[in-house]
Amino acid sequence: MASKTGTSDRTHVQLRLTVDLVILTVRDGALQVLLVERGNAPFRGRPALPGGFLRPDEDIRDAAVRELAEETGLNGDALPLRQLRVFGRPDRDPRGRIVTVPYLAIAPNLPPPIAGSDATTAKWWPVDALDKDGTSLAFDHDDILRLAIDEAGRELEDTTVATAFCGDTFTIGELRRIYELIWGQALDPRNFNRKVTKADGFLEPVGTRPSREPGRPAMLYRAGPAKRLYPPMLRPNGSEEGAS
Amino acid sequence: MASKTGTSDRTHVQLRLTVDLVILTVRDGALQVLLVERGNAPFRGRPALPGGFLRPDEDIRDAAVRELAEETGLNGDALPLRQLRVFGRPDRDPRGRIVTVPYLAIAPNLPPPIAGSDATTAKWWPVDALDKDGTSLAFDHDDILRLAIDEAGRELEDTTVATAFCGDTFTIGELRRIYELIWGQALDPRNFNRKVTKADGFLEPVGTRPSREPGRPAMLYRAGPAKRLYPPMLRPNGSEEGAS
DNA sequence: CCAAAAGTGTTCCGGCTACACCCATGC
């Protein structure tokens, strides 16, 4: 690293670093993302990803965990939290050179308002509603969100994170709807069922759910110990995704 | 992003950002990485990944391309260049808070000394020699290197980057040796042959190589237009890698 | 009885594995 440029050389920039969180969940049959309303310029009043500046002597991941707790009350250590590629275009923030490290967090269906945080304006937004009415986020957060959803889809393929979208116990149908929502395509319920029940350590049966809807009552499961999924789940299509 | 912390709040850090390059190649039947010898403290005299500080108003990826050109004369725009996750432990650099963005570059077998750069001490190091004699790199570059090799292995599975390790034309045996080196395991030459020749857009035949070694002369190929590989190459083992 | 969701059985097919076998060369 820069063996040739001494520390006396000051052509390099001092800059600030933020972490931003893409917290995804599934509520009311829709993929939703947690956004806050900006209270200050720039982009005042516009929705933005929750996040904040890195503190001195704070590890970057710790900053993400801290912000997650502040905004949602969730314990980031217990949640799948994944670093995405940084965004650092020189003009991405009018306040100066600010590079951001985005983290993807996948959360179960949480109580709506997420109280107890200083970001009282935090709200869940359905992702496809953003697209449809053309709401655009502050900074380059639209790009970050798109990347995050893309990565989430890829992560569903060979990890068991999908269970993190669900509560403690869930049915296979609920799990399938997670996949269908994020991948943006329908799956065969019967083959899906076989596949996930046979995947070692993915699901553990815990009884039967008395049905409230027409149809045969479903078995209940909880997440098993496995983290990686092999063989991976395959999308009907070969690859690529829309994630409308 | 930090709607609650006004810009007047100064609990957040000013820091500096570097890019580091993990430039991998295959030479003399071994996986090698390009390292420079540090001329200044800290870690003076220790091998390190080439890289340097981000300049004002410079995009991060542009910085990586610039450093790549400075160190190797390679045009980074034409090379597969991929951002890895950032490394930013508060104590990773004794000079202060410095966060680094590592990039993975995969290069064909280059002329050894790589002249014309200011990093005249740049040299190729066989990766497993580093492990064996316990040579450790400056900063946390050992960790970055390990991550990069891991990512390279995963990238071989579903992209055509492996051809970037080869020259303009190459035989299937040469290509196979790339996979074997990075994955650290032997592949069946016959099945490998079929698989890659059938993969659409992966290889284009360009004639026959007169053999210098015993054995039937091999067909020559050049890289085809395809970038992604579907279905992916599968490792004999399910997953995981040693990459000794 | 009908619609709807859950779950099982079965058939088909394509890709991967393993290995037998042929080809072309240097020595």
Place this chain on the structure above:
DNA sequence: GCATGGGTGTAGCCGGAACACTTTTGG
């Protein structure tokens, strides 16, 4: 001839795709 690497053929297996069929509920 023989060792060595290149390449083709082929049989078996496994997993996914498709879909018929049974089960169990609410209306």
